[in-house]
Amino acid sequence: MEKIGVYVCHCGTNIAGTVDVQEVAEWAAARLKHRGVVVGREYKFMCSSLGQELIEKDIKELGLTRVVVAACSPHLHENTFRTACKRAGLNPYLCELVSIREQVSWVHTDKDMATAKAMAVVSGGVERVLHHEALEPLKVSIHPDTLVVGGGIAGIQAALEIADAGYKVYLVEREPSIGGHMAQFDKTFPTLDCAACILTPKMVQAGTHPNIELLTWSEVEKVDGYVGNFSVTIRKKSRYVKTDLCTGCGICWEKCPKKVVDDVFEAGMGTRKAIYTPFAQAVPRYPVIDRANCTYYIKGTCKACEKFCPTSAIDFNQEDEIITVNVGNIVLATGYETFDAHRMAQYGYGRLPNVLTSIEFERMCNASGPTNGEILLRDGKSKPKAVGIVHCVGSRDKNYNEYCSVICCMQGLKFAHLVHERTGAEVYNFYIDMRTPFKGYEEFYQRVLEEGTHFIRGKVAEINDAPRTPEEQGKLIAQVEDTLVGVQMRIPLDMVILSVALEPRHDAKETAKRFGLSCSADGWFIEKHPKLDPVATMTEGILIAGCVQGPKDIPASVAQGAAAAARALGKIHAKEIALEPVRASVIEEKCSGCRICNGLCPFNAISFHEERMVTEINAALCQGCGTCVAACPAGAITGTGFSNEQIFAQIEGLLLLNVGEEPVPA
Amino acid sequence: MTVNGNKPKFAMYWAASCGGCEIAVLNIHEKILDVDANFDVVFWPVAMDAKYKDVEAMEDGSILLTLFNGGIRNDENEHIAKLLRRKSKILVAFGSCANEGCIPGLANLSDSREIVSTAFNTISTDNPKQIYPMISYDVPEGEIHIPKILPVLKTLDQVVDVDYYMPGCPPESHQIAAVIDLVVQVLQGKAELPPKGTVIGAGNSTVCDECKRARNIKMVKSFKRIWGVEVDPELCLLEQGIPCNGIATRSGCNARCPTAGAQCIGCYGPAEGVIDYGARLISAFASVIDSNDPEEIDRILDGIVDPTGQFYRFNLAGSLLKAGKPAWEKA
Ligand SMILES: Cc1cc2nc3c(=O)[nH]c(=O)nc-3n(C[C@H](O)[C@H](O)[C@H](O)COP(=O)(O)OP(=O)(O)OC[C@H]3O[C@@H](n4cnc5c(N)ncnc54)[C@H](O)[C@@H]3O)c2cc1C
Ligand code: SF4
Ligand code: SF4
Ligand code: SF4
Numbered sequence: 001m002e003k004i005g006v007y008v009c010h011c012g013t014n015i016a017g018t019v020d021v022q023e024v025a026e027w028a029a030a031r032l033k034h035r036g037v038v039v040g041r042e043y044k045f046m047c048s049s050l051g052q053e054l055i056e057k058d059i060k061e062l063g064l065t066r067v068v069v070a071a072c073s074p075h076l077h078e079n080t081f082r083t084a085c086k087r088a089g090l091n092p093y094l095c096e097l098v099s100i101r102e103q104v105s106w107v108h109t110d111k112d113m114a115t116a117k118a119m120a121v122v123s124g125g126v127e128r129v130l131h132h133e134a135l136e137p138l139k140v141s142i143h144p145d146t147l148v149v150g151g152g153i154a155g156i157q158a159a160l161e162i163a164d165a166g167y168k169v170y171l172v173e174r175e176p177s178i179g180g181h182m183a184q185f186d187k188t189f190p191t192l193d194c195a196a197c198i199l200t201p202k203m204v205q206a207g208t209h210p211n212i213e214l215l216t217w218s219e220v221e222k223v224d225g226y227v228g229n230f231s232v233t234i235r236k237k238s239r240y241v242k243t244d245l246c247t248g249c250g251i252c253w254e255k256c257p258k259k260v261v262d263d264v265f266e267a268g269m270g271t272r273k274a275i276y277t278p279f280a281q282a283v284p285r286y287p288v289i290d291r292a293n294c295t296y297y298i299k300g301t302c303k304a305c306e307k308f309c310p311t312s313a314i315d316f317n318q319e320d321e322i323i324t325v326n327v328g329n330i331v332l333a334t335g336y337e338t339f340d341a342h343r344m345a346q347y348g349y350g351r352l353p354n355v356l357t358s359i360e361f362e363r364m365c366n367a368s369g370p371t372n373g374e375i376l377l378r379d380g381k382s383k384p385k386a387v388g389i390v391h392c393v394g395s396r397d398k399n400y401n402e403y404c405s406v407i408c409c410m411q412g413l414k415f416a417h418l419v420h421e422r423t424g425a426e427v428y429n430f431y432i433d434m435r436t437p438f439k440g441y442e443e444f445y446q447r448v449l450e451e452g453t454h455f456i457r458g459k460v461a462e463i464n465d466a467p468r469t470p471e472e473q474g475k476l477i478a479q480v481e482d483t484l485v486g487v488q489m490r491i492p493l494d495m496v497i498l499s500v501a502l503e504p505r506h507d508a509k510e511t512a513k514r515f516g517l518s519c520s521a522d523g524w525f526i527e528k529h530p531k532l533d534p535v536a537t538m539t540e541g542i543l544i545a546g547c548v549q550g551p552k553d554i555p556a557s558v559a560q561g562a563a564a565a566a567r568a569l570g571k572i573h574a575k576e577i578a579l580e581p582v583r584a585s586v587i588e589e590k591c592s593g594c595r596i597c598n599g600l601c602p603f604n605a606i607s608f609h610e611e612r613m614v615t616e617i618n619a620a621l622c623q624g625c626g627t628c629v630a631a632c633p634a635g636a637i638t639g640t641g642f643s644n645e646q647i648f649a650q651i652e653g654l655l656l657l658n659v660g661e662e663p664v665p666a
Numbered sequence: 667m668t669v670n671g672n673k674p675k676f677a678m679y680w681a682a683s684c685g686g687c688e689i690a691v692l693n694i695h696e697k698i699l700d701v702d703a704n705f706d707v708v709f710w711p712v713a714m715d716a717k718y719k720d721v722e723a724m725e726d727g728s729i730l731l732t733l734f735n736g737g738i739r740n741d742e743n744e745h746i747a748k749l750l751r752r753k754s755k756i757l758v759a760f761g762s763c764a765n766e767g768c769i770p771g772l773a774n775l776s777d778s779r780e781i782v783s784t785a786f787n788t789i790s791t792d793n794p795k796q797i798y799p800m801i802s803y804d805v806p807e808g809e810i811h812i813p814k815i816l817p818v819l820k821t822l823d824q825v826v827d828v829d830y831y832m833p834g835c836p837p838e839s840h841q842i843a844a845v846i847d848l849v850v851q852v853l854q855g856k857a858e859l860p861p862k863g864t865v866i867g868a869g870n871s872t873v874c875d876e877c878k879r880a881r882n883i884k885m886v887k888s889f890k891r892i893w894g895v896e897v898d899p900e901l902c903l904l905e906q907g908i909p910c911n912g913i914a915t916r917s918g919c920n921a922r923c924p925t926a927g928a929q930c931i932g933c934y935g936p937a938e939g940v941i942d943y944g945a946r947l948i949s950a951f952a953s954v955i956d957s958n959d960p961e962e963i964d965r966i967l968d969g970i971v972d973p974t975g976q977f978y979r980f981n982l983a984g985s986l987l988k989a990g991k992p993a994w995e996k997a
């Protein structure tokens with residue numbers, strides 16, 4: 001007969017405040033004795049070293065063969081208790097953690113009922129653990145190369161950290177140059193460093209690093225494999241430029257006759273040529289031809305670039321190249337997009353020329369931008385005398401995005417400062433709440449306050465150009481309630497800047513699917529744990545960094561890039577990784593080849609053998625999610641650790657069908 | 667399995683069932699002679715005259731093999747099930763009704779009064795005096811009884827211990843013949859009986875395993891009733907939106923229905939190890955619906971007009987639920 005130890009945790013008052021833990025422990029020892037329970041204990045913090053030692057001691061002295069811990073969710077401490085069992089020589093998978101915190105004490109108030117439910121949960125755990133099997137983790141080797149997707153600041157940081165440590169990195173970027181959003185900015189809050197001054201050196205470093213293979217103008221098409229052994233198919237879109245010959249001299253784009261409005265890097269504020277690099281400091285320096293706009297591809301003649309290119313690098317017949325790389329870890333740093341201001345028609349964006357988005361304003365401020373850094377109205381000549389900065393456009397708004405975009409308050413303050421500095425105009429910041437929580441941020445706010453910026457607490461109702469008074473003539477009018485004073489105001493302005501929300505990439509869901517990740521309802525990629533594991537994901541070997549995980553500023557993006565790199569490096573160094581053996585497998589004789597399960601696996605672990613008409617699951621790819629186990633109508637798929645026997649036994653336990661007689665009081 | 671000069675005894679009984687199982691046994695053609703050659707048929711009401719009291723008089727365990735078909739609907743069924751259990755060495759739940767309730771088991775959605783009133787008081791019943799059956803009735807010769815209907819129909823193994831299970835509605839004749847063959851071989855010492863509790867006369871996979879239709883990754887955009895569509899003769903029916911239960915139904919029938927162009931309705935019951943047939947089917951169907959839009963999903967599911975009939979036609983009494991709530995409530 002198995003010998004089971006039951007350990008009930010107080011979790012301070014978290015559990016003990018609502019559940020009579022002592023009663024639960026005593027009950028288990030008495031009433032589940034005939035099921036094998038030989039000891040029932042309670043302890044203040046089971047996860048503490050003393051708590052763990054309690055288990056270890058009992059395993060050694062009482063010869064426990066199974067352990068049930070009633071505490072928090074397995075997400076949190078399953079590993080802790082498994083490791084404790086392992087230290088004492090018990091196979092870690094013979095331990096079951098049942099949740100009496102998340103599922104009992106936190107959701108109930110009646111102590112008697114909560115205690116009764118905790119007993120049922122413990123009883124379920126005891127029945128289940130009886131069906132546990134001793135398992136061995138799956139060992140797989142780790143390929144030392146890493147793929148980083150997205151060459152914004154987060155991706156660049158991750159790539160450099162790994163490359164500097166001596167390992168190869170493939171850095172894939174879909175635009176012609178790395179740099180991401182940061183490359184578009186002029187100054188960065190709170191220190192007002194020039195973005196280019198701090199970013200360009202990193203870009204160059206990434207571009208020239210012997211361990212980094214830059215794959216710009218490229219996209220990942222397919223990801224196969226699993227942690228340690230991914231095989232990634234990448235499409236290198238044709239640049240129509242031979243990069244081995246091109247020196248980046250720029251003659252081609254100088255000579256190209258075709259001007260195109262640049263909607264990407266210049267956010268529509270400036271133009272580029274049909275053959276172009278997005279900006280002067282682009283890395284790599286090779287241009288690309290924008291085929292849709294190139295005169296040659298439209299009309300069949302031109303080829304000016306080809307004629308003038310001193311090294312004959314132009315190749316109009318170049319085709320996309322598909323390459324496959326093998327990597328052990330993947331860092332996703334695909335960043336964010338900005339909210340489309342057209343969606344809030346009340347702010348007149350697109351209709352009123354001097355209503356700009358924050359990204360457009362960044363380009364305007366940038367010394368190498370369309371106005372050479374001058375802050376001008378759309379007429380291209382006049383300086384504004386009054387500028388309004390609207391916060392939270394598309395953020396903190398039930399109609400668009402409920403979340404806070406994190407950076408807009410500081411970006412609004414940065415803009416206020418720049419406007420002051422460069423135009424001397426009156427500046428109005430319309431905010432709902434001012435959020436300046438990180439290092440140097442509050443100080444920056446004070447500085448901008450002292451510069452004389454007006455702060456109006458209220459959500460702007462409307463921006464219009466319908467004057468009511470002579471002063472409003474020819475102006476934009478911001479209609480807003482100053483909620484601190486409680487008055488409605490009409491503020492005449494020359495220019496309005498909309499601090500647009502940060503949003504997930506439009507293709508975030510497809511990207512997530514391609515890499516086997518999940519997105520939150522908003523579309524941000526979901527981290528393994530919001531506090532304790534922000535750069536890992538539920539898919540082993542796939543890490544996330546920067547704004548792809550949620551809105552954040554540059555310091556946080558950089559920190560995540562470095563953290564993701566450290567994670568990858570840790571795995572690379574270990575050379576081998578032990579995977580949870582909780583996996584699904586197909587019992588071949590039972591599989592009828594009905595193919596119900598074939599399209600269901602979120603991790604692409606399922607394949608079908610046409611010749612034998614059976615399905616197979618790749619154990620290394622399977623994450624044990626159970627989707628296919630539930631779907632297989634033949635019962636041909638079984639999940640280790642989640643077999644039908646285990647689950648039905650647990651249900652019977654929960655229903656207290658197993659409970660023994662009340663022992664006769666001594 | 668000593669024979670002692672005498673042939674071993676054989677019995678077959680029908681409880682709540684349609685009689686198809688009996689026909690299926692007779693339908694094994696000349697193999698039936700093997701039964702006669704090897705067994706002494708002591709009790710088989712459909713084929714020969716016999717009295718319960720004769721069975722009651724037999725020694726316990728004296729019948730070697732009893733094929734029991736039909737569900738346990740009334741106290742007579744229950745009495746005979748218990749009686750034959752006592753008298754038989756090997757008791758086989760024969761056919762879908764005995765295994766899992768089958769069509770009679772669908773009555774478990776209603777309580778017994780509703781059932782009786784449906785039988786004696788519907789438009790199609792000519793019963794102007796509203797005469798209802800009575801359990802006991804006094805006649806000059808004394809008191810006479812009819813069997814009492816039980817609150818729910820039970821499967822054989824919900825009432826007595828069962829040795830083997832032979833599914834099908836009815837079991838396919840070739841499977842019956844194979845089982846008879848096996849028992850004969852066991853008698854001759856040439857084979858061994860499978861472990862108790864085994865499902866015999868059927869396969870270990872599902873109907874799809876025996877179905878020749880081509881299949882792909884399934885993406886179902888609508889469920890259709892078969893009379894409403896032109897059926898592609900080569901392609902898996904489920905992929906055509908025809909709710910074929912072959913995916914969840916135990917193999918053994920040679921995929922008769924899908925081969926003939928009709929969907930499998932599930933008469934061979936759940937696959938090996940499956941506890942609730944309908945639940946398996948429901949989650950499988952749900953898994954292949956090709957939509958993420960809740961309203962569209964609802965529309966697709968509306969294509970399954972009779973969910974109980976689709977998912978539990980044969981298995982309701984044997985399912986985890988066993989019966990609908992009213993049947994339990996007003997026992
Ligand atoms: C107007 C504005 C001003 C700001 N000012 C500041 C400031 O002053 N200070 C500060 O700290 N923060 C500021 N921020 C925030 C800052 O922009 C972000 O914190 C930072 O850029 C995030 O970097 P990232 O690498 O995560 O994302 P990104 O900069 O968005 O980079 C992502 C990269 O991935 C590429 N990519 C996307 N999808 C794919 C794909 N499928 N395949 C390959 N490549 C892909 C993109 O092309 C891009 O290069 C500001 C933000 C805004 C909107
Ligand atoms: S062919 Fe002409 S239009 Fe096209 S990129 Fe070259 S120079 Fe420009
Ligand atoms: S349990 Fe099934 S669906 Fe889930 S990851 Fe494993 S193979 Fe894929
Ligand atoms: S659902 Fe089950 S029976 Fe069907 S193919 Fe998948 S494993 Fe095989």
Ligand code: SF4
Pocket residue numbers: 594873874875877878879881901902903904905910911912913921924929930
């Ligand atoms: S038609 Fe029915 S039995 Fe045949 S493969 Fe399709 S689901 Fe299975």
